[in-house]
Amino acid sequence: MELNTIDYRITFFVKDQGLPPQVASQLTRLAKKFKSLVYIDNITQNRSTNAESSLGLLQVGLCPGDFCQLITVGMDAEWANFVLTDLLSSTFDFVASDKLCDFSETITNTYPQLTPQCEVDFHYVKAQAVLSKFEILKGLSQLIYPKESDELLLALIKREERSSTAMAKQIALPHVISPYVEKPTIAIIRSDYPVDWASKMGDVNVIIALVLPEKPTKEMIMAATYLTRSLLSEDFSQRLVHTRQPKGLQALILYAMCQLL
Secondary structure, three states: OOOOOOEEEEEEEEOOOOOOHHHHHHHHHHHOOOOOEEEEEEOOOOEEEEOOOHHHHHHOOOOOOOEEEEEEEOOOHHHHHHHHHHHHOOOEEEEEOOOOOOOOOOHHHHOHHHOOOOOOEEEEEEOOOOOOHHHHHHHHHHHHOHHHHHHHHHHHHHHHHHOOOEEEOEEEOOEEEEOOOOOOEEEEEEEEEEEOOOOOOOOEEEEEEEEEEOOOOHHHHHHHHHHHHHHOOHHHHHHHHHOOOHHHHHHHHHHHOOOOO
């Protein structure tokens, strides 16, 4: 899907009862009424299915604890998302939806499944104008450590001079080790406007800065490694690109830092 495709997502965990047959039947029936495509992406099992298919809903798994997204794409996607949110809100444990979209400082306290083996600081901002690569890096530095943002900016620029940090289609991961953080720190700038990242992969829209302390623990290194390896997966990287809610994006990244997807 292109970035400008009409796309609405509900990010959730499957509860102990899974997907009850009665709810599955209602979901299939409602999905057929919309012009938009409605499908479920089981991130844990790496399976997806069209919600119109009863057999597909069985095959996609939806076991207790699975981390998933329900996605609506098309002309009436917003209305489909609204109706299905109402249907499924008591069946699944919603992490992010259009009603639960704001970035959360306490998300790891609420969802143990999103808690890496080390503490992680998180920052997020949506770009409100066309920005250059330098302006993005400067903004990331200010989010992470305002007091010494120039020093951190210089480190990020030097890293980019070695090679572009574009990791996947539409995603860049500028990353450095710095004395200005005590724990792994992530800052995200999302832009609806393409940013030239000097890469053969093309422009980027989601820029994720990852900064580790000078002496990272084994747990910190593992969390960072899980994330960087997950970004090499096209499926995972495109989930990040198309998940517009800050809280949903935050949940996806934290989940990736807990295990290799």
